Amino acid sequence: MSMNNSSEKIDRGRRSFIGVTAGTAAVAVAPGVVLHTMAGAAPRSEAVTSDVRWGMLIDTAKCADGCDACVKACDDENGLNLQIKPEGEGDAKWDQQVAKWIRKVKLQDNATGHLTNLPLMCQHCEHPPCVDVCPTGASFKRADGIVMVDRHTCIGCRYCMMACPYKARSFIHEVVAEKLTRAPRGKGCVESCNLCVHRRDNGESSTACVDACAAEGHNAILFGDLKDPESPLSKALGALPSRQIRQDLALNTGVRYSGV
Amino acid sequence: MKRIVYREWRLTPQRYWGLLAILAAVAGLGGLAFLYMEHEGHWVTGMTNQVVWGTPHVFAVFLIVAASGALNVASIGSVFGKTLYKPLARLSALLAIALLAGGLMVLVLDLGRPDRLIVAMTHYNFKSIFAWNIILYTGFMAIVIAYLWTMAERKGNPYTKSVGFAAFVWRLLLTTGTGSIFGFLVARQAYDAAILAPMFIVMSFALGLAIFLLVLMLSFDQDGRPFGDSLFFRLKNLLGVFLGSVLLLVLTYHLTKLYGTKYHGVEAFLLVSGGVYTLMFWVGWILVGMLIPLGIIYHPVLGKDRTWVASACGLVVLGGLAAMYVIIVGSQAYPLEMFPGQTIIASGFYDGVNGEPASYIPSLPEFLLGLGGIAVAMLITAVGIRVLQFLPESLADEDVDPHAAAKA
């Protein structure tokens, strides 16, 4: 904070010069900036590598009771809200058969009564039991850590659903009439959260649930690269105490929870 | 001891074709059920995202376990050299193939994408016990057919012992694999137990022998062939021994789980508060499937009566189905323990809210498919014993018992 000396006049000429120079520089650089962003948003043309491992940190303290923005966003992004109850099916049974990739869970501690809210989805384990048990190898772990189902090879045996410690997988029980181009889905195969893999491969930087949670102002879900020590996710994991659900199974999940 | 003569089953044509018609009708209903399930999708069944394996798997695993056990009788003859059992070897092998075919049929037809069977046969993940089971099942078929060949073809007779031994080892691996399908899963409280493999092995002994004895008694009775007491009592007592072993292993399984505090939840569910699963366990599996048959088998009067023993075998079969229901469906109904020390009070995906188990109501298509598998197995057996020489002409004491002369 400097005192304005009344004797020094503001040099308007200098100001305008700086302004024009800055403007020109910005105009010169801007196309490059725009191009860089577009290149980042381009569909992937090289195979994924294990240089990256996608993960999440869910801060349950920020997860709001009664909010299901992440669930709605996932349903919308991945076409899960296009599933139609077959005619003749009861509502209750359909609710148990409709596919869901993410759900909200509310817990109460048996001893203290403390309440916790959290979203639960495929945990993208490093040693996934679902991958171990799949007879055809359709359930697989991609190089970048995403655990997903190759539904061209899936025979619909549902063994992975038996094996998942988080009950993350869903089976498609009905003929699917309307499918999204970005999220194919068909009767007889098994699927689960794939960290919005179509977004990953098209260069976008986050998942639908993360965006929705941020849009609601809660910011309970943080998504990023676990292998990059400079990523916001790694930094948050360093700062906040967190753990895996069912840590005793030693699956080294990609999704971590804080406050549960 | 006389030379064993094998002859085709000589039922009158009307009765034979009537039997085939009934079996074919049941198999046909199973086929229709499959077409309905496959066309509409699994929404027509009672299986959901919570209970993913249901009645078809109960029947399929039952048939597969019984298949490996049915081969036991042949193994006792070929591998352990007991002359008394040697005439039974052919029927034993046929029944093993028939039951396995029926079980596999149900398993494959229940897949979400049964049209991708070729994919299943050509893409293998060798870390999966399921993939190993596919190899074990098809290999079992091949080995048992080779075993039958060594028995039926004179040139093959010298190889019966070695191929029989291979079949014996293979079927133990197969049942170990089947039990491990469940035993290897860390996710569920009722699984993740090495004892499930040997438990399935002894269950296969009991179920296989019960079905074998029933088929033997029925086919001999209908054809008027003699079935001597000597062999009959040996088989009956053997069934008793097998049932005792199952009881022992079930006891060990539950006692171990009861000892660990972390398993108290699932044990309370299965043994006390599980509703239909508790009923199936105590009444279906323990009482009807083991205690009552044991009582009949070792009863001084009832154990000598053929009808009572046949009923005991039937009860063992029912108990086996109940056992599979508890092991397969009951274990899925109990919620996953994801947050020990906490109760889930709300969930968007049926995670056992307030400890509530997942609901499963068996549907008609599933049941018909399972019955269809049994019908196919019986169809193969009926056609086999009629068309080819699987059944010995006589199992009378003087014909098969090596010590008959000494006893007379």
Added chain:
Amino acid sequence: MAKAVVRGSLISIGLVGALLASIVQAAGDSYVVPGSKAAQLENCVEPTDFMRRNHMEVIQHQRDETVHNGIRSTQHSLAGCIECHVSYEAESTPVPVDSEGQFCETCHNFAAVGVNCFGCHATVPALTDREAAAEVASRADLGWHPPITMSTPAVQGLQPETGGEGR
């Protein structure tokens, strides 16, 4: 008698073969549906002959590349095929590519090969791709007429001897 039967069947096989050959010729070289973006373009992402014989291998190889390796930038994507080959009714409404008379269906119906893809994959382009494709498709000045198939009356009236166009 036997000789006559054999001779008769050989002649009928020959006639049917000629009929088929003439129909293929009469139908022109293309099953591309007028009213689609593809109708405006010279050829497919690969030469037509290559695509006819090998499109299934291209699709199956590409699907592995996409699912396992995440590659979505090539010209062999299924979504690309659909975007180009789908035809549009009035007001940019795409007709599902596996419905009767449409691109994939006509040829697969003729060859009696089931198209398994659309049990899971969308049969119309994604909304974002639709406007652009409909734009190109709508620039056609051919007008719209039904694609030519075996059941087209003109085709059914063909005589084997003519062997040429029979429209």
